[in-house]
Amino acid sequence: LRPGSKFHGSQQSDRQRYDVQVEIKHVDMNESFLCGYLRIQGLTEDHPTLTTYFEGEIIGTKYTFHTKHPEWGSNEKVDMQHWQRFPAFRPLAKQARRSDFTFKNFAQKENIFMRWKEYFLVPDHRVRTISGASFEGFYYICFNQVAGTVSGIYFHAKSEKYVIIL
Numbered sequence: 001l002r003p004g005s006k007f008h009g010s011q012q013s014d015r016q017r018y019d020v021q022v023e024i025k026h027v028d029m030n031e032s033f034l035c036g037y038l039r040i041q042g043l044t045e046d047h048p049t050l051t052t053y054f055e056g057e058i059i060g061t062k063y064t065f066h067t068k069h070p071e072w073g074s075n076e077k078v079d080m081q082h083w084q085r086f087p088a089f090r091p092l093a094k095q096a097r098r099s100d101f102t103f104k105n106f107a108q109k110e111n112i113f114m115r116w117k118e119y120f121l122v123p124d125h126r127v128r129t130i131s132g133a134s135f136e137g138f139y140y141i142c143f144n145q146v147a148g149t150v151s152g153i154y155f156h157a158k159s160e161k162y163v164i165i166l
Helices: 076-081 087-096
Strands: 006-012 017-028 033-041 049-058 109-120 139-142 149-155 162-165
Touching: 006 149, 033 109, 076 087, 076 139, 076 149, 087 109, 087 139
Parallel strands: none
Antiparallel strands: 006 017, 006 162, 017 033, 033 049, 049 109, 109 139, 139 149, 149 162
């Protein structure tokens, strides 16, 4: 997990599968922060390739497994339902329910957990909505440092559930 890392894979909804590429641009483990670009192919006819800028919160000593952004539409129950879908999270589940739980030494663990929030379209940051696509939600992410794989679940209260595997 470092600047310049690229991951290729797919995002799947109940009906469709799309090619996805993620490029990490900046990582700051001390601030539990990263950012980058998420590129998806074939999501809409008007935009055969969509690229969005995202920022990520790394779960550790600064961010917990509880989403602290009410505007993202999640709550404790939704958080735990989504995190539970990652097998790597299950051993942490009981402790993670506590709002004061901090995931110490997270950078040395096999799996790093994150939330990725897309903010705008690249290159035109003024585009906030696109017919047939949504980046109003966010992704629950599990990065396996040993295998070098990323898996994620997209959450938005009014959207289909998407699974991303890179």
